[in-house]
Each structure stands twice: as structure tokens, then as C-alpha cells.
Amino acid sequence: xxxxxxxxxxxxxxxxxxxxxxxxxxxxxxxxxxxxxxxxxxxxxxxxxxxxxxxxxxxxxxxxxxxxxxxxxxxxxxxxxxxxxxxxxxxxxxxxxxxxxxxxxxxxxxxxxxxxxxxxxxxxxxxxxxxxxxxxxxxxxxxxxxxxxxxxxxxxxxxxxxxxxxxxxxxxxxxxxxxxxxxxxxxxxxxxxxxxxxxxxxxxxxxxxxxxxxxxxxxxxxxxxxxxxxxxxxxxxxxxxxxxxxxxxxxxxxxxxxxxxxxxxxxxxxxxxxxxxxxxxxxxxxxxxxxxxxxxxxxxxxxxxxxxxxxxxxxxxxxxxxxxxxxxxxxxxxxxxxxxxxxxxxxxxxxxxxxxxxxxxxxxxxxxxxxxxxxxxxxxxxxxxxxxxxxxxxxxxxxxxxxxxxxxxxxxxxxxxxxxxxxxxxxxxxxxxxxxxxxxxxxxxxxxxxxxxxxxxxxxxx
Ligand code: ATP
Numbered sequence: 001x002x003x004x005x006x007x008x009x010x011x012x013x014x015x016x017x018x019x020x021x022x023x024x025x026x027x028x029x030x031x032x033x034x035x036x037x038x039x040x041x042x043x044x045x046x047x048x049x050x051x052x053x054x055x056x057x058x059x060x061x062x063x064x065x066x067x068x069x070x071x072x073x074x075x076x077x078x079x080x081x082x083x084x085x086x087x088x089x090x091x092x093x094x095x096x097x098x099x100x101x102x103x104x105x106x107x108x109x110x111x112x113x114x115x116x117x118x119x120x121x122x123x124x125x126x127x128x129x130x131x132x133x134x135x136x137x138x139x140x141x142x143x144x145x146x147x148x149x150x151x152x153x154x155x156x157x158x159x160x161x162x163x164x165x166x167x168x169x170x171x172x173x174x175x176x177x178x179x180x181x182x183x184x185x186x187x188x189x190x191x192x193x194x195x196x197x198x199x200x201x202x203x204x205x206x207x208x209x210x211x212x213x214x215x216x217x218x219x220x221x222x223x224x225x226x227x228x229x230x231x232x233x234x235x236x237x238x239x240x241x242x243x244x245x246x247x248x249x250x251x252x253x254x255x256x257x258x259x260x261x262x263x264x265x266x267x268x269x270x271x272x273x274x275x276x277x278x279x280x281x282x283x284x285x286x287x288x289x290x291x292x293x294x295x296x297x298x299x300x301x302x303x304x305x306x307x308x309x310x311x312x313x314x315x316x317x318x319x320x321x322x323x324x325x326x327x328x329x330x331x332x333x334x335x336x337x338x339x340x341x342x343x344x345x346x347x348x349x350x351x352x353x354x355x356x357x358x359x360x361x362x363x364x365x366x367x368x369x370x371x372x373x374x375x376x377x378x379x380x381x382x383x384x385x386x387x388x389x390x391x392x393x394x395x396x397x398x399x400x401x402x403x404x405x406x407x408x409x410x411x412x413x414x415x416x417x418x419x420x421x422x423x424x425x426x427x428x429x430x431x432x433x434x435x436x437x438x439x440x441x442x443x444x445x446x447x448x449x450x451x452x453x454x455x456x457x458x459x460x461x462x
Pocket of ligand 1: 030033103
């Protein structure tokens with residue numbers, strides 16, 4: 001990929017007066033990032049502003065300098081670009097390319113997990129990015145979905161080089177000094193490689209370990225090594241203790257198993273194992289044109305639920321039983337209008353007899369039942385409570401704790417996937433729920449009915 005050597009790092013010294021500062025787009029521990037527009041060109045940038053006093057007080061000078069040094073070396077479409085730096089008495093300014101679509105992590109949260117074409121695509125972009133980064137003698141050391149931003153075209157823009165290591169020795173083995181971070185390891189607990197934990201040595205392939213964690217997470221919804229405390233996570237990493245959930249793609253599993261290898265010199269993609277060419281020719285990446293991937297259009301990120309043994313695919317399309325239509329909806333609505341007296345009676349009864357009453361803020365429960373709330377390929381048992389208001393509360397039935405609510409709005413839309421599974425689409429997230437009794441259509445009907453009651457009339461008036 002010939003992407004090196006652009007001309008946009010101009011030698012002209014900028015000042016804050018060259019930019020109009022707009023909204024805050026993010027806050028880091030030592031910085032605030034603003035959306036800004038260059039006055040002359042109207043080009044939008046993300047400007048990271050660092051308070052000098054704060055940096056000195058927190059002893060983060062080395063961290064900030066390293067980030068700048070690395071960014072200045074990079075010129076590739078899959079990395080955030082540093083265009084200008086300048087300072088005034090109190091602050092440092094980094095003028096960066098603006099990743100308009102935010103963090104990859106948000107998309108994982110929104111969609112729970114990616115389908116196979118998207119996992120393949122986005123991790124292929126990471127592979128192309130790492131090949132370039134390592135060719136420059138740089139190890140990222142903190143690769144994770146939070147540090148992978150997305151630009152307007154939905155291509156990745158890797159950022160956060162505060163923990164990066166620039167190697168003089170291109171072989172890639174060097175003492176990794178303890179970074180300026182608060183913890184005694186470099187990186188984030190869930191993605192940190194075993195060699196960084198045990199020998200404090202960073203290898204290029206430490207980034208390939210993180211890649212393995214990301215492939216696993218995009219496919220399944222959660223990172224492979226999880227635990228309540230960092231210590232538990234570290235234990236699992238050093239023992240290579242993780243499992244593939246039901247429904248994980250076989251070819252993706254093979255790739256993950258070749259990346260999550262304890263010995264850093266045995267990981268697919270490291271020099272000892274044949275380098276990036278071997279990684280790029282893994283069957284998972286069949287059909288990917290790594291040379292031109294940055295010029296191609298990424299596949300759309302759409303809600304997807306992989307088939308698992310408890311969630312068979314495609315039976316819905318054969319479902320012919322007369323069920324829910326406009327006529328049935330009207331029928332249900334006219335049946336279910338609740339008078340004030342009736343509400344009072346039912347609420348009194350609910351108070352006395354329903355142990356979930358305490359979670360629903362005195363709202364009348366219209367439907368309740370156990371569901372499995374899915375995150376990617378993982379599921380948790382919850383009591384789902386649809387109430388007047390409207391609200392959709394979900395409670396951990398074992399610990400009797402309210403875990404949250406699915407936010408209601410006019411945009412909320414339920415959708416049956418099959419007998420068992422239904423989606424509740426909201427603007428920020430799609431919730432994946434499985435009815436244990438295989439009556440997902442009843443949930444969809446009831447939620448639609450409530451929607452109609454609260455928002456339907458408004459639409460009719462438009
Ligand atoms: P820390 O310094 O604590 O590790 P961080 O690396 O997230 O945090 P910043 O790099 O200052 O801190 O970024 C703060 C937030 O701003 C991030 O959440 C990120 O999503 C957003 N952000 C940073 N750079 C850009 C950019 N170039 N385009 C769009 N958003 C950005």
C-alpha cells in the first residue's frame with residue numbers, strides 16, 4: 001500500500017486563532033478533544049488540548065511526547081493523522097484528523113456483536129494497519145476497540161499512542177519500561193498480552209495478541225478474558241483460560257487460536273511464523289484485498305444475531321400460524337384499555353403479590369417474563385417487565401437487582417427474529433432478547449400494542 005509521504009504536515013506554525021473551536025468531542029485523562037474548523041480552509045479537525053500544568057503535575061510528559069513522536073512518524077489511512085502542533089503558555093495543541101463516527105467500541109455496544117463479514121472486514125483493516133505500524137518499528141501496546149476510531153467512510157483510524165514503543169531494534173524485542181500509567185503494566189487489562197504481564201517484555205506480536213482478542217470480541221460481543229478484577233483477568237490470560245461460545249464461526253475460531261498463543265514467537269503474523277503474509281492468507285481473510293482495502297467500501301454494520309443451537313435461524317420464515325396483524329392489533333388494543341378503577345385494583349394486587357413490583361416505580365405491569373438478554377453470543381437471564389409509562393425494566397432475578405431499562409421513544413421498534421428471539425431496536429442500540437417459552441411473538445405484539453397506545457395516535461395525526 002503506497003500511502004506514505006503526504007504533504008499535509010506543512011511547516012507553517014499555526015496558532016489557536018487559526019481555528020474556530022466547536023463542541024467537545026471527548027475527554028481523556030489528560031486532555032480535552034474539540035471539534036474545530038480551520039478558518040482559511042474550513043477543514044474540520046479534532047484538536048486535542050493538553051494543559052501543561054496538569055501534564056507536569058501528573059508526570060505525563062513522557063507519555064505526551066511519545067504520542068506526538070509516534071503520530072509524527074505515521075502517514076497511513078488507518079491511523080489518526082497529526083497535522084499540526086503548537087502551544088501557548090498554558091496549553092499544548094495537537095491538530096488531528098477528525099474521526100467523525102467515534103469509537104469502534106460504541107458500535108460493539110450498539111450491535112452486541114458483528115456479523116462475520118464485518119468482523120472479517122474490520123479486523124482485516126487492523127491487520128493492514130499493524131503491518132504498516134510494525135514496518136515503522138512501532139508497537140502500539142494498547143490496541144483495543146476504544147482506541148480504534150472510525151472516519152466518515154467508516155474506515156478505522158487507530159489512535160492513542162501514549163503507551164506505544166518505538167524500537168530501534170526492528171526485530172522487536174526490547175525491555176518494556178513501565179509506562180507512565182497508574183497500573184504496573186502497559187495497556188488495558190483485557191487485551192494485554194501474557195509476555196507483558198510475566199516478563200514485561202513487549203514484542204511486535206503483543207499487538208497480534210490484542211488483535212486475537214478483538215476478533216473474538218467482534219464475533220461474540222465480549223472480550224475472551226473476563227473477570228471482576230484485573231487480577232482475575234491476568235490469571236486467565238497467563239493460563240490461556242478462555243472458551244468459545246456456542247455459535248462462534250469455525251474459521252474465526254481457528255484464527256483466534258493461532259493469535260492467542262502464549263509464546264509471542266508462535267503467533268500467526270509474527271516474523272518467526274512467516275510474518276504478515278501468513279496472517280493475511282488465513283482462510284478467514286479469503287477474498288480481502290489488503291492492498292486496496294482502504295479504498296473500498298466497508299460492509300454495512302447491521303444488527304445481527306448468529307445462529308446458535310438454542311437460537312435456530314430461519315424458522316420464522318416458515319411460520320404460517322395466523323398471528324398478529326392490524327386487525328389483531330386493534331382487537332388487542334380495544335380489549336386492553338384499562339379504566340382508572342381497574343388500574344387501582346390491579347396495582348393494589350400487584351403490590352401485594354408481585355415481588356417485582358418494587359422495581360417498577362409503581363407503574364402497572366402489562367407483561368412480564370423471563371428472557372435471556374443477549375450480548376453477542378453471551379446471554380444473561382433477566383425478568384423483563386413491560387409497564388405503563390411506558391417502561392421496559394430488566395431485573396437480575398437471582399440477585400434481585402434492577403439492571404436497567406430499555407429506553408422508550410417513538411423510534412423504539414420490536415421485531416421477532418424467530419419463535420424464541422426478538423429484537424427491540426432503539427436509536428442507540430438493538431437489544432437481543434430470547435423468550436424462554438418460545439413465545440417471542442407475544443412480546444412483540446404486546447410491545448407494539450403499548451407503542452400504539454403511546455405513540456400511534458401522534459403518527460396518525462401527521
Ligand atoms: P486517556 O488519555 O485517558 O487514555 P484517551 O486516549 O481516550 O484517554 P484522548 O486521546 O484525549 O484520550 O481522547 C478523548 C476522547 O476523544 C476519546 O474518547 C476519543 O473517542 C475522542 N477522540 C480523540 N481523538 C479523536 C479524533 N481524532 N477524532 C474523534 N474523536 C477523537
